[in-house]
Each structure stands twice: as structure tokens, then as C-alpha cells.
Amino acid sequence: MTKIIDLRSDTVTQPTAAMRAAMLAAPLGDDVFADDPSVNALQDKIAALLGFEAALFVPTGTQSNLCAILAHCQRGDEYIVGQMAHCYRWEGGGAAVFGSVQPQPLNHQPDGTLSLADIDAAIKPDDAHFARTKLLALENTLGGKLLPLEYIQAATALAHSKGLSRHLDGARLFNAAAAQAALLQPVAERTHPVRHDQVVAQARAIAQCFDSVSVCFSKGLGAPVGSALCGSRDFIARAHRIRKMAGGGMRQSGLLAAAATYALDHHVQRLADDHALARRLAQGLAGIDGLVVEPPQTNIVFVDLTGAAREQSTALLAHLEQHGIRATGLYRLRFVTHLDVDAPGVDQAVAAIRQFFQA
Numbered sequence: 001m002t003k004i005i006d007l008r009s010d011t012v013t014q015p016t017a018a019m020r021a022a023m024l025a026a027p028l029g030d031d032v033f034a035d036d037p038s039v040n041a042l043q044d045k046i047a048a049l050l051g052f053e054a055a056l057f058v059p060t061g062t063q064s065n066l067c068a069i070l071a072h073c074q075r076g077d078e079y080i081v082g083q084m085a086h087c088y089r090w091e092g093g094g095a096a097v098f099g100s101v102q103p104q105p106l107n108h109q110p111d112g113t114l115s116l117a118d119i120d121a122a123i124k125p126d127d128a129h130f131a132r133t134k135l136l137a138l139e140n141t142l143g144g145k146l147l148p149l150e151y152i153q154a155a156t157a158l159a160h161s162k163g164l165s166r167h168l169d170g171a172r173l174f175n176a177a178a179a180q181a182a183l184l185q186p187v188a189e190r191t192h193p194v195r196h197d198q199v200v201a202q203a204r205a206i207a208q209c210f211d212s213v214s215v216c217f218s219k220g221l222g223a224p225v226g227s228a229l230c231g232s233r234d235f236i237a238r239a240h241r242i243r244k245m246a247g248g249g250m251r252q253s254g255l256l257a258a259a260a261t262y263a264l265d266h267h268v269q270r271l272a273d274d275h276a277l278a279r280r281l282a283q284g285l286a287g288i289d290g291l292v293v294e295p296p297q298t299n300i301v302f303v304d305l306t307g308a309a310r311e312q313s314t315a316l317l318a319h320l321e322q323h324g325i326r327a328t329g330l331y332r333l334r335f336v337t338h339l340d341v342d343a344p345g346v347d348q349a350v351a352a353i354r355q356f357f358q359a
């Protein structure tokens with residue numbers, strides 16, 4: 001059987017043998033009684049790593065964002081958020097459904113940012129006509145794009161000056177941090193791989209601009225399940241209550257937390273490898289007629305099909321599937337690199353696409 005090269009998402013990874021061993025060896029308790037040592041260790045670790053007082057282990061990134069928005073906002077409040085942000089567009093409207101918190105979506109700039117002028121203009125005065133603007137929610141990376149740190153500092157400073165809280169959906173925070181660490185390397189050292197401590201330092205630099213940060217362990221970090229929400233002790237106490245209401249109080253979840261801890265110890269630095277594979281894929285597809293390849297900043301490659309190629313989109317995906325290669329999208333295809341793909345796999349994907357277009 002040929003190995004499937006699954007580029008649909010970085011969520012498809014299988015736990016490694018070493019990660020499974022760490023899970024099986026984890027001491028367990030009942031986390032609803034707060035006595036699962038592996039959950040407590042993970043929460044302490046991620047909070048300290050990102051510079052927060054406390055953290056909460058949650059089953060999904062969606063629940064993490066829901067807990068965050070509802071812990072920051074009351075009914076009748078609103079949060080400012082990007083049109084393409086996961087916590088607005090891809091979470092079933094949960095904050096509105098469960099919390100009566102209204103989103104105020106803004107269009108993104110081409111680099112994924114929300115303009116400071118747009119944010120400023122969206123903050124409502126204290127007037128009975130308006131929902132109370134309470135929160136700015138940003139996402140990094142957004143569609144694989146790294147938000148510039150100077151931008152994050154300026155946007156979160158603006159929000160703070162207007163009395164808003166700041167939440168980061170950092171599902172792929174460590175991808176952002178790995179890309180940022182690479183950009184900050186002196187030119188003479190650009191050929192050196194980034195170090196674990198450099199990536200962690202950048203993750204912390206980004207996270208410290210916010211009052212709360214959500215991080216996924218089940219994406220590029222390669223754990224099977226789980227996210228963490230970080231913030232102040234008071235904030236996490238409120239989020240904990242919401243997690244309970246959302247049915248997210250888990251029992252011997254140390255089994256899962258141990259996988260996340262393993263990922264934080266062993267899979268952070270290697271995100272740079274995923275980024276290199278994404279560049280390899282993009283370079284391999286350069287020059288094919290009708291394909292417009294967006295140069296990747298992290299581990300996601302978007303390929304737009306234009307002209308005659310647009311009509312062949314479905315046939316291309318079927319052709320790839322036949323060759324054991326999976327991707328998502330229709331006229332805008334998405335390829336995501338991760339722990340379970342390597343350079344030969346990427347080259348195979350490139351070859352199959354070139355064969356399809358005979359380019």
C-alpha cells in the first residue's frame with residue numbers, strides 16, 4: 001500500500017511512538033477535582049512558557065476561543081475581529097449563540113492585519129444605541145500568514161488605550177514564532193536552524209501583547225487532542241466555569257495533556273522544517289501555467305487556479321487522490337505541511353501536479 005501524503009491539514013498527524021509512550025506513562029487523576037498531575041503540569045508549563053499566571057487545558061481550539069470570548073465579554077458586549085478569523089467565521093457563531101456576544105467583523109488588509117484606523121473606527125462610544133465594545137480578537141498565524149510583531153504591538157496598544165481586552169487565537173502561535181525567529185536571525189546565521197529557545201522567546205513576545213492567548217497542540221505540534229487558554233488567574237477562573245458549562249470538564253485527561261507536554265518539549269523547533277517543506281512545495285509548483293502560488297510564510301501553501309486551469313480543479317483533486325495525495329479547496333487549493341510529511345512526499349505531490357498539467 002502506498003503511503004497517503006495528506007496535505008489537507010496539520011491536524012491529521014498521528015502521535016509518534018515516543019509521544020504514545022509519554023501518554024501511557026503519564027500519572028493520572030480526575031481533573032474535575034483538579035488532581036490530575038499531568039494536566040496541572042501542562043497548564044503550569046504553558047502558562048510559564050508564554051508568561052501568564054494561569055492556563056486551562058481544553059479539548060478543542062473552538063472551545064478555547066469560546067471560553068475566552070465569554071470570559072472577557074458579557075451579553076450585549078461585542079468583540080472586534082477579522083472577517084476570516086476562526087473565532088468569527090469558522091466556529092458556528094458560538095460566542096453569539098451561547099454568550100449573546102456580538103461580533104464586529106472587519107475586513108483584512110492583504111497581509112492579514114486589521115487596519116488600526118478600522119479598529120479605531122469600530123470602537124463604539126458609550127451610548128445606549130450600541131453594543132459595548134469590549135474585546136479585540138486577533139489571530140496569528142492567519143491563513144498561514146505571520147502578523148508583524150510591530151503591528152501586533154500597535155493594535156493591542158490601541159485596544160488597551162481604549163479600554164478593550166485583547167485575545168489572541170494562537171492556534172498556530174508556535175508556527176508564527178518559528179517564522180519570526182527565523183526572520184530575526186542575523187543574515188550570517190540564516191542558514192542555521194532556529195533553536196527551541198529562540199522560538200519560545202518569540203512565542204512569548206507575541207503572547208505578551210495580549211490578555212489571553214489560545215494555543216492548539218493538535219495542529220503543527222502533533223498532539224492528538226487539545227488546546228490551552230492562558231491568562232490571569234481571575235480570567236482563567238471565569239473561563240473554567242464556562243468550560244464546565246460547555247461540557248469541557250474532563251476526567252483522566254492527563255493522558256492527553258501528556259501528549260501536549262511531549263509536543264511542547266520535542267515538536268516546537270521542528271516547525272521550521274514544516275516551513276521549509278512548504279517553501280519546497282511552492283518552489284516546485286512555480287511556473288505551471290494557470291497556477292498562482294502564494295509564497296508561504298509558514299506551513300500553508302495556497303495555490304489559485306486561474307484561466308483554463310480553473311475548470312480543471314475537480315479533476316486535479318481527483319488525480320491527486322488517485323496518486324495518494326490529499327489537499328483541500330476548489331479554485332484556491334490549500335496544502336499544509338506537518339510532522340507526517342517529508343521532502344520525498346512533497347516532491348511526489350509536485351510531480352503529480354506537474355504530470356496533471358504536463359508541465
Ligand SMILES: *Cc1c(COP(=O)(O)O)cnc(C)c1O
Nearest residue numbers: 060061062063086087139169171
Ligand atoms: C483549528 C483552529 C481553531 C480551532 O481548533 P479546533 O480544535 O478544530 O476546534 C481555532 N483557531 C484557528 C486559527 C485554527 O486554525
